[in-house]
Amino acid sequence: MGTITTEPAAPLLAVRGLRVEYEPGRAAVDGVDLDLKPGEIVALVGESGSGKTTLARSILGLLPATARIAAGSIDFDGTDLAGLTEKQLTRIRGRRIGLVPQDPGASLDPVRTIGSQVAEVFRLHRDGRRRTRRELRAEVIRLLTMVGIDRPEERLRQYPHELSGGLKQRVLIAIGFSLRPQVLIADEPTSALDVTVQRTVLEVFDRLAKEFGTAVVFVTHDLAVATDHADRIVVMRGGRIREDRAVAEILSRPEDEYTVRLLAEAAPARAAAPAASAEEGGPAPAFALEARGLVKVFGRGGIEHRAVDAVSFGVRPGTTFSLVGESGSGKSTTARMLMRLLDPTEGSVLVDGRDVTGLDGRGKRDLWRTLQLVYQNPDSALDPRLRIRDIIAEPLLNFGLGDRAARRERVAELLEQVNLPDHAAAARPMELSGGQRQRVAIARALALGAKALVLDEALSALDVLTQAQILALLQELQRELKLTYLFISHDLHVVERISDQVGVMRGGRLVETGPTAGIFGDPQHEYTRLLLDSNPGHRLRGLAGATNH
Amino acid sequence: MGRYVALRIGQALLVVWLAYTVIFLAVQLLPGDPVTIFLSTDAAVDQATIDNMKRQYGYDQPLPVQYFAQLGGLLHGDVGYSLASGEPVAARIGGVIGSTLALALSAFATAVGLALAVVAAATLTRSAALRKLLTNLPPLFAAVPVFWLGLVLLELLSIRWGVMSLFPDGSFLSLAVPVFVLGVHVSAPIAQVLLKSIDTVYNQPFIDVLRAKGASAAWIFFHHALKNAAGPAATITGITVGTLLAGSVITETVFARSGLGAVVLQAVTTQDVPLVQGLVLLTATVFVAVNLLVDLLYPLLDPRILKSNGQGSPRALGV
C-alpha cells in the first residue's frame, strides 16, 4: 500500500477543511480533510460524539435541520457538494452516492411494501427510461436475489414488519446498490444486528462493493469490524481526525495515543484469568446462584413459545458466570427468572442453596437485599426526576436503615466505591454521562449490601472506552466485596474478559457450558463455533497474536 | 384479519348497548319520572292526566319491564314517542336530519381539506416564518368559539358589506359561510394531530433513507409521510363526530337554519325525555359506527396494527 499522499490516483471524493456546526461556535466536525479513491473502503471509527456520523451525513447533504456547514468543501467528481441546493442534491443522491443506514428496523417505510420501496429508486431516477411494471418487477427481483434474499417474489408484497432485521438490512443494501453509485455511505450498517447475521450481511456488502467497484465510507464504532472490512481506517475523536492510515499500518504501528487505546480495548491480550481461586482447592463450595431445569413458556392457547427450555447452571460465590447468545435466545428471560421478576413455568431457582422459587412478595423483597439487577440502559433505569443521592439512598429509605446522616454517609461511601465524585450526589441523571449513570445504577444495587449482581447487557449501551472502565470497576468491586456476577451479554469480546464460566444459549436452550478458556479456545458445540467465527476482529486477533507471542 | 374485524364489531355493539343502558339508568336518576318532569312546568295538570299519560307511555311498568320493552322496541327501530308532540321520535328526528347532515358532511369535508392544506403547506414551505405561522393556525382555530366566528362573519358580510342575507335564502354565501364556520372549528383537532404525527414521522430514520434515495420533499410528503401519519389523524377524525354535532347545533342557531339543532334545544328545554333519549342514542350510534369504520380502515393505512395487537383498538394506543 504505501502512503496515501504520494498515491497518484485522483480522489473521487475530497473533503477539505470541513467544519459542521450545530450551534454557532460549537463544531461537531472541525477542519477535516478526507480523500476517497474509486473502489476504496474507508472506515470512519470513533465513539459517540466523535463526529463520524456528521461527517458521513454531510457528504450526502443529509445533516439535520439544525446543522450547518460553516466552512470547507466536499469535492465530488468536480462539484462541491457543500454548495449544492437541495434540488441539485436529489439528482446525485441515490444515483451517484448511496446510503446504507444504521437501524434497519426503522429505515424502511413501515406502511409500504418491500417491492414498492425497492422499485421507488427507479421511479425517482428514470434517466430517460420509462420502465413498465413488468420490467420494474423483474429488476426488483433481480436486486433482491443479488443480496441473497430467498423467495424474492413473495417478499415484494410483504411489509417491513414481516421481515427479520437481517433481511431488512439486505433490502436496504439492495436499495443502496441498485443504481450502482460511485460512493456508498454505510452508517453503522450492522450495529443493530446479531453477530452471525452481521457476518452474512457484511459478506454481501463486501461482495457487491468489490463487484461494482463502489467506494465505501463505512462508519462504525467497532474497530474490530472496521479492521475486518476496510482498506483504510480513519480514527475520529471530538470532531477531528486523529489518524488516517491503511489497516495494516494502523494495526502494526499505530501512532496516535487515542488509537492505541482503542486498539488495546479491541484486541486485549487474553484476560489474565481473573481470580480463579474459587475454582479449585477444597470441597466445591455451594453455588451462590443456581438454575435447575428452568422453563418459561409464553403465550396461551394455540401459540406457545418456549422462550427458555430446561436451562440448568450454577454460579460459584465470588465468580462470574456469563450467558451469551443472540437476541431471542432466552438469556434475558433466564436472568429475570433468576431475579424472581418472572415466574418460571417449570424448574427452580436457588440462591445460596436455598430454593427461592416459591417466595411471595415479602420474601422477594428480602431476597432482593442480597440479589440485585443492573439494567442495560442507564437512561431508563434511573428516575429522571430524582437527584443521584436520593436514587442511591432509596433502598436504604425503603428498609428504614439509618437516619438521615447515616444514609448520607452511606451514599458518600457508595459513590466513592464506584469512583464518582462527591458533587455527583446533587446532580440529576440527565446531567451525567452514560458511564456515570451506569455507575450510579451499580451503587444503588450495592446499597443494601448485595452479594450477587445480575448484569443484564449492562455494558451494551456504552462506548468502548467507557465499557472498559466499567468493566474494570466491576472486577475491582468483585475482588473487594467478593461479589458473584451473572453477566448477560451478546458481546463475546466483553464476555471473554470478565467471565470465569460461560454458558452459550440458543433458542431457549443452554447449548454449551464451561470455563471461559475452554469455550473460547476449544468450543465443542457447533453453534458456539459459529458464534466465535462470526465475531469480528479476525485481522486484529491475528495481529495481536503475532505481536504477543 | 377476521379476528380483528369480529372483535371491533363486537366492541362497537357492546358500546351501543352500554350507552343505551347508561342512558336508561341516568333517566332513573332524575327527580321523578319523565312524564312528571315534562308536565311539571304546567301548573294546571292534575294527577289523573299524569297517570293517564304515564300509562300511555309505559312509565307505570316496573323498571326491568321498561328496560327490556324499550330495548326490544329499539331492535325493531322503535325509539319511542315524543312527550311534547306525540310523534314517534324517529319521525321527529328523521324530518329534520337531512339539512343537518348536509351541513355536517360539507363542513367535515371542508375540515379535512383545510387540515390537509395547512399541514401540507407547513411541511413543504421553505420559509421558516410561514411554517411558524401555519403551525400556529390549528391551535388558533381550536380557540375560536363557533358562535363568535359565525356572528363576526355575519356582521361583516351581511351588515357591513351587505353581500349576504341574515337568514338562509339558498344563496351560495348563506350555504357556504355556515359550512366554513363549522369546518374551521372541526379542522382544528384534525390538523393538530396530523401536524404532530407528521412531526413524529419526519423524525424517523426512514425519511433520511428516502432523501438518500434522491426523493424530493414533495415526493416524501405525498408518497410516504402522509400515509404514515394518516392513522392517528383518522382516529381523531372519527372522534370529531361529537364536535361536529355540537358545532352543528350552534351553527344552526347562529345562522337561523332549521335542523337537528332546534330539535335538540327544544327537547332539552321542554324536558321531553324520550326525545332526548332518542337523540343521545342516535348520536352515540353514529359515533360508534363512524369509529368502527375508522378502525376497520386502519389496517389499510397501517398493516402493522393487525400483527401488533388484536386487543386494543387503534384508539387505545393514544391519540
Added chain:
Amino acid sequence: MTLQFNETETTTTTTAGPVRGAARRAGAGRARLWLTAVPLLLVLCWALFPALFSWQDPIAGVGAEKFQPPSGGHWFGTDHLGRDVYTRVVHGTSQTLLTAGLAVLVGLVAGTAVGLAAATAGRAADAATMRLVDVLLAVPGFLISLIVVTAFEPGPVSLGVGVGIASIASFARVVRSEVLRVRNLDFVEAAFLSGGTYRTVILRHILPNATGPVLALLAVDLGAAILAISGLGFLGFGAPPPTPEWGLLIAEGRQYLGSAWWMTSLPGLVIVATVVLLAGLGRQLLKIFRF
C-alpha cells in the same frame, strides 16, 4: 464530563439519549412561559379582584351612554343599557372561570381515578373501564352538559358538573396511557427491587413522572371548558341575564349586531386570547415535564 455536544450520533443501542444543549433551550422556554403565564395571571386577577381592574358598574348602566363605540373612556364600548362592556367582561371572568374550574376539577378527579384503576387494577378492570370511557366519548360532551344543565337546576354548579362529566373521558385516557408508559420503565421495576412497596412506588415514581401530560391536559381542558361554557351561555343555558358571563355577553350583543359590533367582537376576542394562551401553556408544560 457530560456530553454537551449537540450530536445526532447514536452507537449500538442508545436510543433515549440525554437531551443535549437542553440548558440553553430551557432559557428560551422559560421566557416563553412567562409570556404565556403573565396574561393568564392577569385574567385570573380579573376573576379575583374585578373592581381593581374596572371602574364602572357592571350591572347598572348609564342610559345616556348607550351604544358608544370603543374609546378611551370605554375600551370595549357600551351596550344597549349604557353599561361598559369591558367592565362586564372583567366582572364576567369570575363566573366563567369558576364554572370552568369546577368542570376541570370534576374531569380531573373522576378521570384520574378511572384512568388509574384501568391502568393498575388488572386486565378485566381495564377492559371494563375503557368500554365505559368509550360510552362517555360516544355521547357528545355538549349533549351531556346540556342534559345535566336542564335536568337539574340551571346554574354554574350544574353547568360546571355537566361540562366536567364530558371531560372525564379525556383525562381517564391520558392518565391511563401515562401510567402504563411509566410503569414499564426500568426505574419503576428497579424501585420494586430496592424494596419499594406498591404504594411508595406509585407515589414516588409513577405519579410524579406521569403528571406532565396530565398538567398539560389540565390547561388545554380549561380552555375547552371555557369554550363549552360560553357556548352553552350563548344558547341561554348559563347564568341568568343580569349576571355578566362571557358567553352571555356575546349572546346579548347578537341582537345589536347591526348597530354595535363591539358587543360581540371584543368579548369574543378575550375568549379566543384566553383559550389560545391556555393551549400554549399546556404545550409548554408538556415540554417542561417531559423527560
